[in-house]
Amino acid sequence: MHLVARDLRTGGVAVTRIDDGDPAAATDERVIERGDWPAFVREVERTEPGVRWVWDDTTAWYPPLLAAGIRVARCVDLRLCHAILRSSVDTAGSALAAAPPGAWDAPIVVPREADAGAALFDLDADDTGDAERDPVVEFARQRAATSEATAEARSRLSLLLAAESVGALIAVEMTFAGLPWDARRHDELLTELLGPRPAPGVRPSLLQAVLDEVSAALDVGAFSPESPGELLRALQSAGIPATSTRSWELKEYDHPAIVPLLRYKKLARLHTANGWNWLDQWIQDGRFRPTYVPGGVVTGRWASDGGGALQLPHQVRSAVVADPGWRFVVADAAQLEPRILSAISGDAAMATAARGVDLYDGMVRTGAIDTRAHAKVAMLGAMYGATTGESGRLLPRLARAYPQAIGFVEAAARAGERRERVSTRLGRSSPVPGRAWRELQDQASGDASSEAIGRRARTEARNWGRFTRNFVVQGTAAEWALCWMASLRTRLTDLANGASLTGSAHLVFFLHDEIVVHCRAEQAERVVGLVRDSAAEAGRLIFGRAPVDFPVTTAVVESYDQAK
Incomplete structure (x- = not known):
């Protein structure tokens, strides 16, 4: 059974039941007052465990539910599924693929902070919506497109659409839970590597000292190391025949300026990408809460919207510290x-x-x-x-x-x-x-x-x-990782036995072929087993009985840096 949710913008949510056997047969449409919406979802999740919610965008619908203490087991994210079906060779002959660009091809802009009476998202439509934006109509289009594929392709596409949608749920849950982060430890690391926090617009003292070493070795006058053009001219003026300022090329040259320059580039990136300004902006209440973007890369890999979640340097990973009495289970898919x-x-x-x-x-x-x-x-x-x-x-x-x-x-x-x-x-x-x-x-x-x-x-x-x-x-590896996380999410939910999302083991970080679970110390070994079981299941789901192992290395640690 599918329940299609549509925001009416007048203070209510229209919910339409659609039988799995006939996606065109919409029955039992009802309107839920906005104030009653969380309780309605909670009751449906309790009494109809096989239900799958269908909505426009998980990033719009799911955060308010998590804030109310409600987890959703399954959903169909119409935006993400539309993008897949729109471009898939397997559905190229469908009406959905042939249609001109429309509302479903553009992302919804979700306000980061909305009052309780505001619409879940802003659409230029009337209160009842129209066929172009109607999720019931779009769901029928997507089911029709999938049904036109061959039986084998349809089976695989159905798995992909389900995995992509549960990935959207996981992304929102990880943002909601946050990655535990010790701001004091982060500040200590920055001070140790860069020097004390400087005034705005001033380089930290140790970073400046390294730059002074570079300048002395080059002996070409003043230049801005942040400007690739100025830095390249300074290098060439010093007799270094560099054609770019890329680190891999600079390593080829034997000059006393190269070693300190490479060190400066590394420290300057730390200061810019994960320095004190980043700490002030992104670490709140002991948590790092980036916005993940499932399917943000054309291969299906995730991206992140601010905070650099998918590029956390090893220099700051010792600031990622589990809560007292808790541990991280860090798992890495070997040679994925x-x-x-x-x-x-x-x-x-x-x-x-x-x-x-x-x-x-x-x-x-x-x-x-x-x-x-x-x-x-x-x-x-x-x-x-x-x-x-x-x-x-x-x-x-x-x-x-x-x-x-x-x-x-x-x-x-x-x-x-x-x-x-x-x-x-x-x-x-x-x-x-x-x-x-x-x-x-x-x-x-x-x-x-x-x-x-x-x-x-x-x-x-x-x-x-x-x-x-x-x-x-890379795209198939992204699919495997989605199935891995989806399988693990189900297992962790069972392990929680009714506890809240953050009250038991839960996913807090994902990086292509690596995941981090935050769990109570006594759960750690059990979680290790679940991680490995989920990896094996992901392989079976995608490749059937193909004789390929997908082993994962695991580490139970108190801080992220201890896993490597």
Whole structure:
């Protein structure tokens, strides 16, 4: 049973029951007064455990419910599902995919703070809504689009839509719970690394001292290190033939300014990205509460809206401290993307190499590659399209050992070069390159083409091929991670046995292939088992009986830095 919720903007919520067997048959529509809405949801969750809520955007509907102490087990996030179905190759012939851009293609802007009498979100529609914005109509469109796919594609797409929607619930729950953060410890770290907190607009003393060391070594006069152009000119004036200020290039030069400059860049980034201003803005009541954006990247990976949640540097992770009597269970999926490639390509030899051991060690053990370091370099080159240097040299050997895996990503790359779309295991499809790319390819094949134009067109085609090569692997890895978290969320809810979200073990952080659970100390070992069980279930859900292991490493710690 599905319950479709629609905000009437007049103080109530319209709820329409839709039978699973007939998404077009809406029955029993009723209006719930806004003040009664939380109690209504609570009662439905208690008495109808299999119900799935259908709404426009989880970020609009779910936070008020969590604030009222109500957790939702299942939902359909129409915005996220619309984006998937709109672009999926499996639903390309549907009316939803063929429709011109409309209201469902634009994100809803949700006020961060709204009074209790305000609408859940602001839409330019009348109180009853219209067909364009009506969630009942949109839900029917989505079900129709899914039903037009083949049986196999429909099964996979249904799993993807469910995982994407539960991911939206998890994202809101993690923001609500917050990541425990010791502001005093963070301040101590900043003082130790940068010096005491300075006045606004002034560099911290230790950071300035490192910059003075750089300036003395360069001996070229004043320059602004924050300006790439000025820094590059200063380097070149000092006789360093740098073509950029990227750290990896600077490491190639032997000059007394390079070591302190690299240190300055690292400390300056800390000061800018996670310094005192960040601490004041983002840490409240001992919690870091960023806004996660599920599906924020075209591959399906998450993004974050402010706070840099997906880029927490190791320098500050010792400030992530569990509550007294609580622990963090930090879990990391080992070599996730290579294992995903093994499963999605059906390469039995690679699956055998990975079974029960470190994947790269397994490659060495079977004689495919001579060293673990070479195995890692070669595999990353295969997935990301590195054709030169050490990766390029090792790739033929990898292709001989694992022809199905390497052939799979090579085929995805060639498809991208032909401007074809590729898809993940569950059916999320890649975009196509834009008009400038198409015009360049057309120009290169025309009568007025030149060698320079042809060379540039080939380069751009290869670049897009590298994108599609990685899209199929990274996107499927994102799907696996969603299923991992969804399975774990269910298990943690059962473990809570009716306790509130933050009263028992709960997810507090997610970074692509790593999750952090905050739990009572006595729950930790149980949570470790649940994390591993969930990883195994995610593999079965997506790949069935494919002989690929998805092991996770776990650590039970009091502060995040202890896990690495």
